[in-house]
Amino acid sequence: MKVLGTVKEVRDQVKRWRARGLSVGLVPTMGFLHEGHGSLISKAVEQNDRVVVSVFVNPTQFGPGEDLEAYPRDMDRDSAYCESLGANVIFHPEPSEMYDPDFTTYVNMEVLSETLCGVTRPIHFRGVCTVCTKLFNIVKPDRAYFGQKDAQQLAIIRRMVRDLNMDLEIVGCPIVREEDGLAKSSRNEYLSPEERQAALILSQSIFLGEKMIAEGEKSAEAVKKAMTEKINTEPLAEIDYVEVVDGVSMQPIDEIKAPALVAIAVKIGRTRLIDNTIVSD
Ligand code: PAF
Numbered sequence: 001m002k003v004l005g006t007v008k009e010v011r012d013q014v015k016r017w018r019a020r021g022l023s024v025g026l027v028p029t030m031g032f033l034h035e036g037h038g039s040l041i042s043k044a045v046e047q048n049d050r051v052v053v054s055v056f057v058n059p060t061q062f063g064p065g066e067d068l069e070a071y072p073r074d075m076d077r078d079s080a081y082c083e084s085l086g087a088n089v090i091f092h093p094e095p096s097e098m099y100d101p102d103f104t105t106y107v108n109m110e111v112l113s114e115t116l117c118g119v120t121r122p123i124h125f126r127g128v129c130t131v132c133t134k135l136f137n138i139v140k141p142d143r144a145y146f147g148q149k150d151a152q153q154l155a156i157i158r159r160m161v162r163d164l165n166m167d168l169e170i171v172g173c174p175i176v177r178e179e180d181g182l183a184k185s186s187r188n189e190y191l192s193p194e195e196r197q198a199a200l201i202l203s204q205s206i207f208l209g210e211k212m213i214a215e216g217e218k219s220a221e222a223v224k225k226a227m228t229e230k231i232n233t234e235p236l237a238e239i240d241y242v243e244v245v246d247g248v249s250m251q252p253i254d255e256i257k258a259p260a261l262v263a264i265a266v267k268i269g270r271t272r273l274i275d276n277t278i279v280s281d
Pocket residue numbers: 028029030056058061128131132150153
């Protein structure tokens with residue numbers, strides 16, 4: 001497996017694969033990989049002849065005061081993990097390789113990016129759309145893989161690909177959880193042992209919402225209220241949002257019907273975590 005740092009090296013490598021008629025999958029990540037990423041890489045290896053994993057902590061998706069500098073990084077571990085899963089190339093550029101000092105072009109999505117995480121992270125999805133567009137243009141993959149854990153991001157990427165006629169398939173993969181229910185996230189690394197225990201309130205409230213809906217509850221308000229009350233039993237938890245939205249448009253709904261998304265963001269101490277569940281037919 002190769003680790004490549006420049007756009008040119010990746011383009012040249014992909015051209016050589018294309019000349020041999022090989023298909024290419026891309027797994028965009030910010031590194032500090034865990035089994036959630038692992039499931040994306042494995043899926044990509046299964047569905048493509050060659051797989052590129054990008055490891056890039058993308059500065060344009062972090063707002064002022066967010067954790068850009070503190071974001072955990074471990075390239076040696078990430079390389080070994082990607083290799084063990086059968087990836088062929090890691091694309092690990094410096095920020096200056098991705099963004100010229102006078103960079104001024106962004107991909108901005110309206111509506112879908114204005115709810116849920118977009119309320120408190122107003123520039124986040126502009127950065128995500130921009131870097132994913134760049135990665136798609138650099139790698140030109142047949143397929144790109146994203147986790148359902150970032151459900152709003154996945155919906156936005158799907159819409160961007162549709163709206164801008166990008167020529168690739170977006171593959172969404174299910175949330176991977178720890179044995180006790182906590183959704184895997186690179187940011188779990190920030191949690192102290194006490195916070196790690198408190199963070200279970202996220203999955204517990206998601207499972208509560210799932211149970212209510214499975215038992216026939218149709219009122220988004222009732223589900224949100226029960227989940228909010230549950231989260232508020234945890235003293236270390238501070239709610240950012242508890243929402244029920246349409247699964248495609250990301251707009252709030254009153255009556256729960258598929259496809260819907262029940263999504264939460266909760267701060268445990270200083271760490272902001274997200275979790276969700278999809279309501280399907
Ligand atoms: O989900 C992530 O890790 C990032 O938002 C992504 C898609 C790699 C873009 O930087």
